[in-house]
Structures are given as structure tokens and as C-alpha cells.
Amino acid sequence: xxxxxxxxxxxxxxxxxxxxxxxxxxxxxxxxxxxxxxxxxxxxxxxxxxxxxxxxxxxxxxxxxxxxxxxxxxxxxxxxxxxxxxxxxxxxxxxxxxxxxxxxxxxxxxxxxxxxxxxxxxxxxxxxxxxxxxxxxxxxxxxxxxxxxxxxxxxxxxxxxxxxxxxxxxxxxxxxxxxxxxxxxxxxxxxxxxxxxxxxxxxxxxxxxxxxxxxxxxxxxxxxxxxxxxxxxxxxxxxxxxxxxxxxxxxxxxxxxxxxxxxx
Amino acid sequence: xxxxxxxxxxxxxxxxxxxxxxxxxxxxxxxxxxxxxxxxxxxxxxxxxxxxxxxxxxxxxxxxxxxxxxxxxxxxxxxxxxxxxxxxxxxxxxxxxxxxxxxxxxxxxxxxxxxxxxxxxxxxxxxxxxxxxxxxxxxxxxxxxxxxxxxxxxxxxxxxxxxxxxxxxxxxxxxxxxxxxxxxxxxxxxxxxxxxxxxxxxxxxxxxxxxxxxxxxxxxxxxxxxxxxxxxxxxxxxxxxxxxxxxxxxxxxxxxxxxxxxxxxxxxxxxxxxxxxxxxxxxxxxxxxxxxxxxxxxxxxxxxxxxxxxxxx
Numbered sequence: 001x002x003x004x005x006x007x008x009x010x011x012x013x014x015x016x017x018x019x020x021x022x023x024x025x026x027x028x029x030x031x032x033x034x035x036x037x038x039x040x041x042x043x044x045x046x047x048x049x050x051x052x053x054x055x056x057x058x059x060x061x062x063x064x065x066x067x068x069x070x071x072x073x074x075x076x077x078x079x080x081x082x083x084x085x086x087x088x089x090x091x092x093x094x095x096x097x098x099x100x101x102x103x104x105x106x107x108x109x110x111x112x113x114x115x116x117x118x119x120x121x122x123x124x125x126x127x128x129x130x131x132x133x134x135x136x137x138x139x140x141x142x143x144x145x146x147x148x149x150x151x152x153x154x155x156x157x158x159x160x161x162x163x164x165x166x167x168x169x170x171x172x173x174x175x176x177x178x179x180x181x182x183x184x185x186x187x188x189x190x191x192x193x194x195x196x197x198x199x200x201x202x203x204x205x206x207x208x209x210x211x212x213x214x215x216x217x218x219x220x221x222x223x224x225x226x227x228x229x230x231x232x233x234x235x236x237x238x239x240x241x242x243x244x245x246x247x248x249x250x251x252x253x254x255x256x257x258x259x260x261x262x263x264x
Numbered sequence: 265x266x267x268x269x270x271x272x273x274x275x276x277x278x279x280x281x282x283x284x285x286x287x288x289x290x291x292x293x294x295x296x297x298x299x300x301x302x303x304x305x306x307x308x309x310x311x312x313x314x315x316x317x318x319x320x321x322x323x324x325x326x327x328x329x330x331x332x333x334x335x336x337x338x339x340x341x342x343x344x345x346x347x348x349x350x351x352x353x354x355x356x357x358x359x360x361x362x363x364x365x366x367x368x369x370x371x372x373x374x375x376x377x378x379x380x381x382x383x384x385x386x387x388x389x390x391x392x393x394x395x396x397x398x399x400x401x402x403x404x405x406x407x408x409x410x411x412x413x414x415x416x417x418x419x420x421x422x423x424x425x426x427x428x429x430x431x432x433x434x435x436x437x438x439x440x441x442x443x444x445x446x447x448x449x450x451x452x453x454x455x456x457x458x459x460x461x462x463x464x465x466x467x468x469x470x471x472x473x474x475x476x477x478x479x480x481x482x483x484x485x486x487x488x489x490x491x492x493x494x495x496x497x498x499x500x501x502x503x504x505x506x507x508x509x510x511x512x513x514x515x516x517x518x519x520x521x522x523x524x525x526x527x528x529x530x531x532x533x534x535x536x537x538x539x540x541x542x543x544x545x546x547x548x549x550x551x552x553x554x555x556x557x558x559x560x561x562x563x564x565x566x567x568x569x570x571x572x573x574x575x576x577x
Contacts, residue, residue: 036558042490042577043558066376074490076379077462080371081492084573085560088369095372 034166035107036085043082046072047104052144055101059148060155065097089160099162102155106170109141113174114181131182131199132229136222138174139206143218149211175199194239198232321474330474347525354524355517355531363564364394364467367496367571370562373463374403375412382411383462386486388450388479389469390416391423393430395496397437399465410442415456417448451478456486467496468569471541480554487576493556499563499570500543506566514538544570 030038037043050068058064062079069078083096092099113134129137142149156167175196179186187195206225213221321330328336352360375383383403387396396416403409414437418424424445431438448455450466451473464483473479483493501507514535521531542550544561547570551559556574563570 031558036560041558043575062376063378066378069376070378070380073380075381075383075462075488076374076376077383077492078490079376080373080463080494081490081558081575083370083372084492084494084558084575086370087366087562088372096370097372 032107032111034169035104042074042078043100044108046074046078046082047101048108050101051105051108055105055148056144056146059151060094060098060101060105062095062098065101087161089162091158091160092155092162094155099166102152102162103166103170105145105152106166106174109138110170110174110177113138113141114177117181119181125183128181128183131178131184132226134178134182135199135203135206135225135229138178138203139210139221139225140218142207142210149207153208153211171200171204172196174203178203191239191243195236198236199229202228202232351521351524354520359565360468363496363569364398366564367465367467367494368395368398368402370571371399371463371465371492371494372402372406373399373412374407374409376407376409382413383409384413384415384460385463385465386415386417386453386456386461388417388448388453388464388466388483389419389472390465390467391418391420391427391445393427393437395465395467396427396443397431397434400437400443413442413444415444415446415461417446417450417453417456419447419449421447451475451482453482453486458485459488461486461491462488463492463494465494465496468498470495471497471537476542477550477553480550480556484554484556484576489576491576493551493572493574493576495551495572497547497569497572498538498541499547499561499567502563502567506568510568544572547572 032038032044035043046065046068049072050064053071054064054067058067065079065082066076069076079095079097082100083098086096086099086103088096094102117128145152156163178184178199179195186192202225205228206221209224210218210221319330320327373383373385375381385396385399387399390396393416396414400412400414403412416424416427418427424447428438428445431440431443437443446455450469464487466479466483470476470479480493487493501510517535518528518531521534522528525531541547544563544567548559548561551572551574554574555576557577559572559574561570561572
């Protein structure tokens with residue numbers, strides 16, 4: 001798991017994995033995957049400008065992107081450039097460019113959250129921030145979008161390729177980052193998935209609480225997130241105990257069967 | 265060379281670069297199909313330097329002289345231009361309309377109301393006007409864009425006439441100052457200035473370029489920085505079952521071409537040119553090689569065709 005995690009963070013994977021070190025696998029990723037561009041690209045400039053300046057006023061709409069394009073004195077042909085990797089869906093009224101804006105909001109903030117943190121492999125575990133700190137930090141990033149969070153959620157939960165190809169994978173990528181870049185103990189096998197699922201639930205429920213609060217009184221959201229995370233971690237303890245008990249029972253049962261068989 | 269929008273009539277010879285050169289044995293087996301055509305030499309030309317790729321090119325799986333290719337292609341295509349729509353519908357069971365609609369919807373073209381500059385489109389190999397008119401219609405209906413310009417480019421004058429006729433019949437885009445019909449070689453686009461276009465589209469045409477990489481390089485040249493290359497083309501089927509079904513369908517295609525357009529050879533060429541066209545990943549690499557960034561593709565109908573794109577930064 002650790003190796004996979006390291007590769008996915010810092011490495012551009014080749015299609016065919018090699019069984020030895022090679023420069024291709026260890027090359028620095030050229031884009032902010034799953035985005036198809038990097039921070040120096042025109043797409044990044046347009047979308048980050050739209051997200052920071054215009055989305056708080058105009059929401060996740062074509063107008064926000066148009067305003068950004070006009071401000072940067074760029075042509076509206078870039079709408080097609082922005083939306084090129086997305087397909088229109090019959091369930092949605094938004095354009096492919098707005099889909100890219102939604103994707104950008106999720107991906108860029110995930111990268112932004114951890115860009116100044118050196119992961120565990122290169123630094124001491126106790127110097128890393130706590131999981132709770134990172135979770136709250138991520139929630140704070142969306143404070144300027146208070147009024148637009150509701151429409152953001154509405155767009156993300158509609159069953160469509162955007163939900164299954166972008167929103168859900170990004171949610172789990174975020175949970176993965178929150179754990180990997182925090183001082184949290186990592187696990188393997190089913191516990192790895194269970195922990196990420198739990199953190200995802202804590203994040204989504206906190207975000208929904210934030211939407212319900214309409215962004216007002218952010219302290220309440222923080223308290224809610226802390227409480228939710230605490231409960232999830234307690235649940236994790238139960239999970240570990242249950243898993244340990246199940247494993248113990250399995251071993252005992254196997255030994256019992258072996259003993260019976262040996263006895264004839 | 266005959267760029268065009270007809271997915272089933274790409275007759276433009278495919279010049280093989282080293283990676284796409286076919287073997288002589290492959291050409292020999294294909295000669296049977298073309299043996300009755302007066303347009304196509306039944307004997308592969310002999311090159312004095314023994315370098316076939318320098319003086320010859322491919323027409324499907326057949327090796328023909330480069331210089332003869334345009335005439336052969338032009339003749340064949342001119343003869344079928346009048347049955348363009350009917351044949352497309354019959355051959356694709358109407359699915360080509362869905363692909364083209366998706367292509368335009370995904371492109372989402374048009375000058376936005378509050379934008380300052382109109383857009384300059386170029387549709388290469390688009391003599392019939394399918395994609396070009398579709399883009400202009402979409403821009404008008406969705407964004408009320410009636411200022412953006414469109415250059416419809418094709419190397420075959422007969423196909424361009426067909427497109428003009430269609431524009432005249434439909435009562436729009438004929439003698440429209442925004443729309444220019446131009447006979448141009450898609451690999452060179454001599455009359456198009458560098459860095460002058462916002463969006464370059466090509467639909468079922470690039471497969472027939474003599475030198476695909478040259479066509480991609482030219483697309484890069486004519487686009488402005490920030491311009492978008494958008495291509496719809498047959499590709500490699502990713503589903504084995506669908507591939508099996510398609511292989512059977514491909515056997516019928518030339519016969520249907522013979523019945524509907526009295527042109528067996530062209531449709532035989534179609535099938536062979538599709539088989540010869542690079543798969544999604546290889547074509548993506550070619551687009552990147554031309555200089556485009558943020559390159560990607562979307563396979564349609566299990567990969568029967570694919571939409572490719574790239575951005576000139």
C-alpha cells in the first residue's frame with residue numbers, strides 16, 4: 001500500500017509496469033492528475049481565476065468562466081478547450097467547461113491542501129499535522145464559496161459520468177491524502193479501505209452540515225467535524241477489535257478442525 | 265488526398281510513413297479487389313532507389329504511385345458525392361449522425377454573449393458541410409453567436425460543391441460572408457495564415473491524408489495559441505465481441521457500396537484504411553508529436569470511432 005501510495009503521489013505511472021527501477025516511473029508527473037494540465041497552463045490560470053474571483057459571486061456557471069476569460073483578455077474558444085475532456089450528459093444542463101470547473105475545484109484544492117507538507121517517507125511522523133487539522137483545513141478552503149456549496153453538491157450528486165469518474169474518486173483521493181499526509185497510522189488490506197471510507201463519510205457529512213448552515217458560524221461546522229471524526233475513529237477501534245476477534249476465531253476454528261482430522 | 269466529412273468515403277490515399285508501411289505481400293492480396301479498376305495500377309511501381317515509401321503510397325492495402333493517388337481518389341470521390349448522405353446512413357445504420365452530434369455537443373462551440381472576440385473555425389476535409397453547418401447552428405442556437413467565421417476546406421471541389429448545394433438548398437450559409445468554401449490540401453493549408461484559427465475540426469478525414477503527421481503539424485501551425493484541435497475518426501474497437509461483429513459487417517460494406525454507389529473499390533478501400541489507421545494511443549502520440557498539449561481522446565461505440573483533441577499552448 002505504501003509503495004502504491006508513493007507512486008501515485010510522486011510518480012507518473014507507465015502503462016506497463018516494469019519490475020525494476022526506471023526513469024519513466026520515477027519521472028515527476030507533468031500534470032495535476034486527473035487534470036490534463038499543470039499550474040503553468042492557460043487552463044489552470046482561467047479556472048483558478050474563475051474559482052477565486054467569480055464563482056463566489058456567480059456560482060459554478062458559464063458566466064463565471066466568461067468573466068474570467070474577459071478579465072484575462074482571452075477568447076471564448078477556450079470554453080471548448082476547458083471542456084474538451086468532458087462529455088455532455090443528458091442528465092445535466094451544465095456545459096463541459098463548467099464540469100471542468102467543478103473538477104478543478106475538487107482536484108486543485110486537494111493538491112493545495114498538501115503542497116507544503118512533506119510526506120512521512122521523508123520526515124518524522126510526529127512532525128506531520130493531525131488528521132483533524134487537515135480535515136478542518138480542507139473545510140476552511142470552501143468558506144469563500146458559502147453560497148455556492150449547495151449548487152456544487154447538487155451538481156456532484158447527479159448520477160452521471162461526472163459522479164462516478166470524478167466526484168467519488170476525488171473524494172477517496174482526498175481521504176487518502178488526509179491520512180497519508182497526517183500523522184495517522186496507516187493500515188493494510190480491508191482496514192485501509194475501511195479507514196478511507198470512514199474519513200470520506202466524516203468529510204461529506206461535515207460538508208453537508210456546512211451547506212445546511214449556509215456557511216454561517218463556521219465554528220459549529222468545526223465542532224461537528226471534530227465530533228464526527230472522533231466517532232469515526234472510535235468506530236475504527238471497534239472495527240479493529242472485531243477484525244482481531246474474527247481472525248482469532250478463524251484460527252481457533254482451523255486448529256479445531258486440524259485436531260479433529262488428526263485424531264481421525 | 266481528399267479530406268472529407270464522409271466517414272465511409274475517405275478515399276484519400278494514405279501515405280505510409282515507416283511505422284505504417286505495409287508489406288508487399290499484403291498489397292498483393294489486395295490487388296484482386298482493384299484489378300478491374302482502370303484507376304489503379306495493378307502492379308506496384310518500381311522505385312529506382314528501392315525505397316518504396318519515397319515514391320509510392322497506399323490506397324487501402326495497395327501500393328500506388330504518389331502522383332497518381334490524388335487523381336484516383338478525386339475521381340472515385342467525385343463519382344459518389346451525390347449519394348453521400350444515403351450511403352453514410354446505410355453503411356452506419358444512421359449512427360454517424362449520433363457521433364457527429366456528440367462531437368459538436370462535446371466541443372460546445374460558440375462565442376459567448378459577453379465575450380469580446382468572435383471565433384474563427386476551420387473545418388478541414390469538411391466539403392459536405394456536415395460538421396461546419398452543425399457547429400454554426402449550435403453556436404447560433406445555444407449562444408446566439410452569429411459573428412464567428414467558418415472556413416470549410418476540402419481538397420475535392422466536387423464535395424465542396426455538394427456542400428454549397430446543401431447550403432443553398434437549406435437557405436443558410438450560402439453566400440454568407442462568414443462562411444468560405446475553399447479547395448485546399450489539408451496537409452498544407454497554403455491559403456490559411458499561421459496562428460489564425462481558434463478551433464480546427466476534422467471529421468472522418470485525417471485517415472485519408474497521405475501524410476497524417478504533416479496534417480497534424482499544419483493543424484498546429486494554423487491554430488492560435490490556446491487553439492483547439494478536435495478530430496473525429498475511426499479507431500480500434502476495444503470490445504472483442506463488437507470487433508467480431510464489425511469484422512463481419514466490414515465484409516458486407518464493399519458489396520453495399522457496389523449496390524448503392526456502384527463503387528466496390530472505394531468501400532473496400534474504406535475498410536482497409538480503417539484497419540490501417542493508428543489506434544487511440546498511437547494517434548494520441550502523433551498529436552503530441554505535433555506539439556499539442558492536454559491531449560486526450562474519447563472512444564465512441566466501443567471504439568469504432570474516437571474523438572481526439574489537443575491544445576496549442
